[in-house]
Amino acid sequence: MPGGNAIVAIDVGTSKVCTVVAEATADGRTAILGVGLCPSRGIAKGAITDLDEASATIARAVERAERNSGYRILSAYVGLSGAHLRSTNSRGAVTLPPGGAEVTPQDVDRALEAAGNIPLQAREEVLHLVPRTYNLDGQEGVAEPVGLVGRRLEVEAHVISGAAGATRNVVRGVERAGVAIDELVPEPLAAARAALTAAERTMGAVLLDIGGGTTGLAVYVEGAIWHTAVLPIGGNHLTNDLSIVLQIPFESAEEAKTTHGRATPEPDGAEGDDADRLEVAGFEGAPQVVSRRLLHEVLEARLEQLLQLVGKELRECGCEGLLPGGVVLTGGTAALPEVAELTRQVLGVRARVGAPRQLAGLGDALDGPAFATAVGLAQWGLARQAPVERPRRPARSDTGRRERREGRRGLGRWLRELLP
Ligand SMILES: Nc1ncnc2c1ncn2[C@@H]1O[C@H](COP(=O)(O)OP(=O)(O)OP(=O)(O)O)[C@@H](O)[C@H]1O
Ligand SMILES: [Mg+2]
Structure with a gap:
């Protein structure tokens, strides 16, 4: 934490590492105090594949955010991604002392802990627990049980688990860059925090974050998270396909995609013979003509x-x-132009492109869909600071110690989000 009320977030993405220094404004918006970006190396499909390169990339992004903000960065909220993440909805219950005792935060923690006791695969651990709803003595739909009186508290929780090794590598990559971890947050939940409106969450909506190497999914039903997943496919696959089909270098395909790409071909007739010709850089820099329509069809x-x-x-x-x-x-x-239209056609639901909401300060620098995860992580950290959302357990800064303590109970890292 850089000091004052500012917090730091690091999105360790496949394409870029993005470090954000942020502070809450009096009216609850997110003031961006500094940003540090660095193209990623040593990260593939959301997971660290080369520790030295990844931690050097993270260190560069952190250094840039320090220069940009004037803050010294000591710790950060860090995103967790990769296809190894999976989610389970599970229930856990505790019996309260007889005689009509008030539910305490510790009772809630015990119920959540019980809900987190799901069957795990080899080398998998529970990473994150989100209470969806509580049931007190049969009364469904209790939003906040603390302070209420009852005999049996049951919680319905969303449990996110993942590969212990991949998670540890993110921790090592960040710590090696000289930054302690305040909390690891599953990236689809962070992106959803930044880009979904409360109304969308209540109606039921999906956040779909299509990055470079992954597609993160966070599904909300009746206001609470229902399903989280990360698919190992992203924009790099689009570029790869273009490079193969158009027979041009990857860099040239990336340039063609970002400047001339569309998610669907233009309507018939809109692309005449001449308009269809697109000149791109071929191998060894020689100009090469490709079909614009073919480019769009591949995408x-x-x-x-x-x-x-x-x-x-x-x-x-x-x-x-x-x-x-x-x-x-x-x-x-x-x-990509028309991506919402294609989504509507394929999935048969409403679709819109989202970007981080409620930005202030240097927020213009992050006002695009690619920054939803980084801003969401920052908003997550800021919410943790607010007294009502402070975690009931201390934020994790010493990974090893907490892992040992909690690993014994088979629960792994134990992080939670309060109901929105
Ligand atoms: N204007 C654009 N049109 C099409 N694709 C774009 C455009 N700008 C960026 N991209 C693509 O977006 C991808 C990078 O997205 P993003 O920055 O969200 O990824 P990331 O967070 O680093 O990766 P991940 O979330 O998969 O780990 C790249 O594949 C890039 O080519
Ligand atoms: Mg991303």
Whole structure:
């Protein structure tokens, strides 16, 4: 924490590492005090694949944010991603002392801990617990049980688990860059925090963050998180396809995608013969003419496949038909023209492109879909500072100690979010 009421967030993405220094304004917006960006190395599909390169990238992004903000960065809220993340909805209950005792924060923690006791695969651990709703003596839909009187408290929780090794590597990458970790936060939840409106969450909506190497998914039903997943497909796959089909270098395909790309071809007739010719840099820099329509068709084909996979996730988690709020698209790939239209066609729901909401200060620098995760992590950290949302357990700064203590109970790191 840089001092005062400012907090730091680091989004360790496949394409870029983004460090944000932020502070809450009096009216509850997020004032951006500084930003540090660095193109990623040593990170693939949201996971660290080369510790030295990844920690050097993180260190550079942190240094830039320090220069940009004038703060010294000691600790940060850090995003956790990768296809190893999975979610389970589970229930846990505790019996309260006889004689009509008030529910205490410790009772709530015990109930959550019981809910987190899910069957785990080898080398998997529970990373995050979110209470969805409480039931007190049979009374459903209790939002905040602390202070109420009862005999049996049950919590319905959203449990996010993931590979212990991949998680530890993120911790090591960040700590090696000289930054302690305030909390690890699953990235789809962070992006949802920044980009979804409360109304969308209540109606039922999906946050779809299509980054460079991954697509993060966070599904909200009746105001609470219902399903979280990360698919190992992102914008890099689109660029790769273009590079192969158009037979041009990856860098040139990336440039063509970001400057001339569309998620669907233009309507018939709009692209005449001449208009269809697009000059790009070929191998060894020689100019090469490619078809604009073919470029768009390649992007459409891969995006359609990705969206069909998303549709399958939604069917399998049982929330199809429960999402009138539709899909909110974030991540760099959401900048592709017509991506919301294609999403509507493939998934048959409303769709819009989202960006971080309620920014102030240097917020203009982060006012795009690619920054939803970084800003969401910052907003997560700021909410933790507010007295009502302070975690009931101390924020984790000494990974090893907490891991040892909690690992014994088979619960892994134990992080939680309060109901919105
Ligand atoms: N204008 C644009 N049109 C199309 N694609 C774009 C555009 N701008 C950025 N992208 C793509 O967005 C992707 C990067 O998105 P983002 O910055 O959200 O990724 P990331 O967070 O680093 O990665 P991940 O979340 O997968 O770990 C790249 O594939 C890039 O090509
Ligand atoms: Mg990302």
